[in-house]
Amino acid sequence: ADTLEAAEASLLTGTLPAFHRYMTVKDQVEVESIFELMKENGKSTLMIDGSGGKLQGFAHGEKEYVKMDSQAKSGEILDVAYKHFNTRHPYFTYIYVNECTQALLKLDQKAYYQSIRNFDIQLGTLLKRLREEGDYDESMIIVTSARSSSSSNMVPLIIRGPQCKKNITIDGALVVDVFATICHAAGLEQPMTVQGIPLYSIMQATDEERYANLQEWNKSLLQDRVHNWNQQYQLQDDLQKTIHEMNAIKEEKQNIFKFAGEREKLISGLKTKRSIERCIWIGIILLMLLGYIVEYLWLRKKFLLFK
DSSP: OOOHHHHHHHHHHSSOHHHHOOOSTTSOOOSOOHHHHHHHTTOOEEEEETTSSTTGGGOOSGGGEEEOOTTOOHHHHHHHHHHHHHHHOOSEEEEEOOHHHHHHHTTOHHHHHHHHHHHHHHHHHHHHHHHHHTOSTTOOEEEEOOOOOOTTOOOOEEEEOTTBOSSOOOOSOOTTHHHHHHHHHHTOOOOTTOOOOOOGGGBOOOHHHHHHHHHHHHHHHHHHHHHHHHHHHHHHHHHHHHHHHHHHHHHHHHHHHHHHHHHHHHHHHHHHHHHHHHHHHHHHHHHHHHHHHHHHHHHHHHHHHHO
């Protein structure tokens, strides 16, 4: 089963767990995250981690990362997020709310629906604040749940922003597509490791932009093909290397068995030779004793005759 860390890492890297390798807070993220991409392009970020620190592997400094208790309510987390956002106005803000997850794990359906309702109300409050400050219309807002990092499962996803169409149903969105969509909207070139694709169906675009998107998509597919073939060749090289090493190990094993057999044979021969030598020495000793006894009896008999 996916861990919270693995699912969120898939959202933040655009890759599946087999690639990012972030299963627990003790692991290192092995691919580029969206925070690193933003930093490379000179864009500020902010993470509000309501998981209790399970996502701190993505942190890039104290000012850009805020750790909150995993038992914190949605309202508390969103309130802290708004205060930090209103103070720093980062280009990209990521907020993780854990309240619904906690209710789900308790297997309490009533509490689960209540937590969803509470989050909906608190999210509405946050959006109202953004409108009042004039930030709402210029912001892309994404609401999702990285409940799965499996390529066969879809994720709930709501997106609104100045570049998005209205009242469009998103079909077949995967958790890895969120990263690619953000890159496209921000005009950033997504890393080669990203396995998702931008959700072009929700984007407002002219014919020229659509054509450019198709060209970009085609370029991305070509890059993916090259990357996949390189991986294929690397796997083949690794396979041949592994086969060679296995054959070497097999040959070494046979040599060891052969040496062990020869050693046992030599030891057996030495034992036999030693047994024969012992028998010979015992025979010699017995013959000597027999000679002494015969000589003793002969001398005794001779002595008695002269007596």
